[in-house]
Amino acid sequence: MPTTFASSVAEAVADTVQDCRRRGWTVAETVNGVCLITDEQISAIELTGTLAATVRRFLRANNLSGPVIEIPGAQRREIHLVVGAAKAAMAIGALREVGAIVHTGGASIPLPPTRLSAGSACWGVSPAEARWVPPVVAIAAAVRAAETGRKPHVSGMAC
Incomplete structure (x- = not known):
């Protein structure tokens, strides 16, 4: 009887499921792969464009990076996994004001x-590489810093 080997896709999906469950995250297996189901333990913040790039640089420079999913497309799109959403209503409101999508309460990520094909989502920073999963307020602070850096500064006015 010939030996059969699981496909690389099946192995990768199984590894992802096992890793997430080990972390206490809820996952669901679908025909397209594995989805993280947000709950009281884990949420996600989705950023796009230059804001996503600036936030990523800020987090990296301040040693605050956590798991990040990169979604391919015409515009940069990243999903930062976070904790502490239940106690961060003001931070979540501020994130939404700048156009971030906040995935909480059963959202599927x-x-x-x-899919292991060209153009599929990939880890920018995998959970295994990240030293932690940052709180929502860390992402909100990075967004605030990015937004502050874009605004023109008035350096003094004569009255």
Whole structure:
């Protein structure tokens, strides 16, 4: 009888499921791969464009990076996994004001590898590489710093 081997996709999906469950995260397996189900333990903040790039640089420079999913497309799109959403209503409101999408309360987030093909989501920073999962307020602070850096500064006015 010939030996059969699981496909690399099946192995990657199984590894992702096992890793997430070990972390206490709720996951669901779908035909396209594994989805993280947000709950009181884990949420996600989705950022796009230059804001996503600036926030990523801020987090990296301040040693605050956590797990980040990169979604391919015409515009940069990243999903930062976070904790502490239940106690961060003001931070979540501020994030939404600048156009961030906040995934909480049962939202489904596709986890890499959703499909191992060109153009599929991938980990920018995997949970295994991240030293922690940052709180929502850390992402909000990075967004605030990014937004402050874009605004023109008035350096003194004569009255």
